[in-house]
Amino acid sequence: MSISSIKEWQPTDGLTLEDNALRAVKDLRNSLVIAGPGAGKTELLAQKACCLLETNSCINPKKILAISFKRDAAYNLKERVSLRVTSKLENRFTSQTFDSFAKHILDRFLNVLPEEYRPNTNYEIVDTQQNAIIRAFAKFQIYIDKDNKKYYMDLLTSYSLPIKDNQLIEDVWNLLLKGDETHKATLSFPMITLLAIYILRTNPFILISLRKTYSHVFLDEFQDTTTLQYELVKTCFLNTDTSITAVGDNRQRIMIWAGAKRDIFDCYKQDFKSKEYSLKMNHRSAPRLLEIQKIVNNYLQDSPFVPIPNPKWSENEGVAEIWYFKDFQDESRTIATKILELTQTYNINSRDICIIVKQSVNKYTDSIIKDLKAVNINARNETIFQDLLKEEIVILILSTLKSALNVYDSDSWLTIWKEKVHLEGMQGSTNESSFDKLRRELKDFLRSIKNTLVSITNIEELRILFIGISNFYNLNRLKKSYPKYSQGTYINKLIQDMEGYLYYYFQQTGDWLSSIDTFEGKDSIPIMTIHKSKGLEYDAVFFVGFDDNAFWSFSHQQQEDTCTFFVGLSRAKRYLYFTFSESRKGTYCTNSNISTLYQMLKDSKVVKELNFQS
Known part of the structure; x- marks a missing residue:
């Protein structure tokens, strides 16, 4: 599409954006959008995705990568875009958190790491509050301040890879990467980010492939970006043709304690030569x-x-x-x-x-x-449910159950239909007979689920049903589609947590739809x-x-x-x-x-x- 088509493009669904928001949407260069609370930053990014895809400014088959700080922000942005564009265009929009983006790089290219930095494939993930990091340090250091876990986490990731001239840090990294008879292989997300950076810096073909895949990148909640996360962004996209749009607000910087980079806006403007836009509207508050x-x-x-x-x-x-x-x-x-x-x-x-x-x-x-x-x-x-309910596997199983129990739930049916079409590789197909066959297969499966739910008397039977649902969508394809599920037992834990809550609520209500509503927090x-x-x-x-x-x-x-x-x-x-x-x-x-x-x-x-x- 020509530049004139971008000028003529208008927001979808009849929405009106303030002047600066519309300018930011149509700007194909690097930009920084200062968006206060209620300014509509999610809608701005969703509209920008629509503009880029619909005008082919993101030239097919290139994609848009959106990176958010929080999982629910990544999910909400993805949902907003899916409401605005066709399914064919939607498949060219990827929405992830910083953590999942780094983990995707590590898990996909783990085998290119040199042996000394290649983690056990069944590594577990811990945060800074857990004891695995402390225990690893304690094996090599006599005195450990157990009340200062963050100090050791920061120390562990304060060195670029490969680590030189610090035997203690080398030993701790090796133990956490490989594990031993008393320690499981364990990584934190800052460690994963460092490994992802190491992969990209030492494998130029992977880096080139990444840059050719994504022509545009969105960085949401940019004020909370850590030094390591910003280093990953620079490694991927600095001095390239990839267009970066960062959105944030200094007044909402609340993650300094977790390592947010204090001068992130100034560094970004200098490094990426970005144009700044400030939004004035507040669509939320009275x-x-x-x-x-x-x-x-x-x-x-x-x-x-x-x-x-x-x-x-x-x-x-x-x-x-x-x-x-x-x-x-x-x-x-x-x-x-x-x-x-x-x-x-x-x-x-x-x-x-x-x-x-x-x-x-x-x-x-x-x-x-x-x-x-x-x-x-x-x-x-x-807090207990917020992240769990945004997991793709949880959404898929819940939507399947709701479609089986309520044939009038069109949203749930659309969710499982789109996922099934995607997993079967049928996007863009014009073979109506194949779609009819798939539709009959899905409806037959839903009827069997409804019949099974009626006879469930214990949590083990519910677990077997969930395994059957996962297998229906093809677990291997699910893991390929969502790489975060391919490592370790993460997907199993998510399903186990869901079945525990759902069966508990069923024991209270005696009704599966009511149990799902309670689990999802309806009327709570x-x-x-x-x-x-x-x-x-x-x-x-x-x-x-x-x-x-x-x-x-x-x-x-x-x-x-x-x-x-x-x-x-x-x-x-x-x-x-x-x-x-x-x-x-x-x-x-x-x-x-x-x-x-x-x-x-x-x-x-x-x-x-x-x-x-x-």
Whole structure:
């Protein structure tokens, strides 16, 4: 397609993008998009994918690679694109997390690594909080500070490969890569990223192939990119014809503790010579809630932040309040009463209400769950389910069960049909008889599943059914289509976790569809940490435990904790409630150390304070 076709292209579904967003979508060069909360960054990237594919600016058969920080962000972007383009074009859009991108490179090209850096094929994955790294260091070093796990993780990945002149690090790497009689082969994602970089730097044909595959790359939540992840991006695409679009917001940088690169925007602009675009619209929050965001912005940066509310709002819409309590039990009952009012009087769906905490979900919300249950409202710790429900194998099995149980569930049928067509290699085929045969085969299989579900009496029988479903779609093809499932026992663990939850709920409800709804969180209020809420939005947000204990690190990382505060409050569309309790499970709470955060709310002139302490 010509450049003129790009100029003529318009957003799909009749959507209107603000001027800078549309310019960023149509820009074929490297760009940096500064997108605050509610600016519609996911929609911007989805529309850019549509523009590139529909105008053939991403020239067939080249692809677009989108890399997100969080798994649900990668999934949501993929779903958004699938709604906008044909299935043929959709197959040229790949959406992954940084971790899965690096792991895909390692697993696919593992055998090109020299023997000393080639991990056992059945390696396990651990995060920085697990003990495998500490145990590995302890084998070679007498004194180990077991309370400082992050130090050892950072030390382990502070050397480029191959490692030279540090015998300790060499020994620990070797143990973790290979394992021995007392240690399993174990890798962390930073280690996997280092190995992926090593593969690309030492195998130019693999690097050339990667660059020829992807003509455009999207980097989502760019402010949270770590130094190692940025090094991987540079290794892959610096000084190439690949066009990079990075999207992020400095005010939402909440992953410094996990290694986010502080100067990532400046480095990117210098390295990739990118053009910067700033988005002004906020499509999420009511005008009065935006006043709070403006004040917090002034604490975080010198440049002004004047978000423009969506025209759907009237000027005075938005409710923000701080509630003060003597003890957490009063707090819990009051929250339950307000949520009951929101659901019954204002008809807000349970999934559009969220309870967020700075950390330690159970510490702050056990009593709230109990009090909500007393008024027939379900709530749960969403952290347990958030990633699991975004896994492709989980979505596929659940969609298969729902299609078998409810022939009118068109979304589930479309999901399994598209997956089956993809796995059979029939995309683009015009052979109608083949499609008719496949359709009959799928419907017959669904009938057999429905009959099997009726007779299931224990979890072992459910496990056998899930194995049968996986085999129907061809497990080997699934693993090839989703390389993350090809290594170790990861896919087995996902299926095992799903069957455990699903059978537990079936024992409670006696109905499979109800069990699936419960597992997916239908009609249940999600409870999560601020970090887990990032990228999500809700009609009403309850920010519980707004005290010094929750923000215990505020005094020595004020900037990052203020960013965390900003992320939490900006999830709300219309209702925003902060709660403080003097007493919480035998602990006396104060808010003097975070008085700056309280002052921000007061300075906005829109936050009402309610005292329930009398």
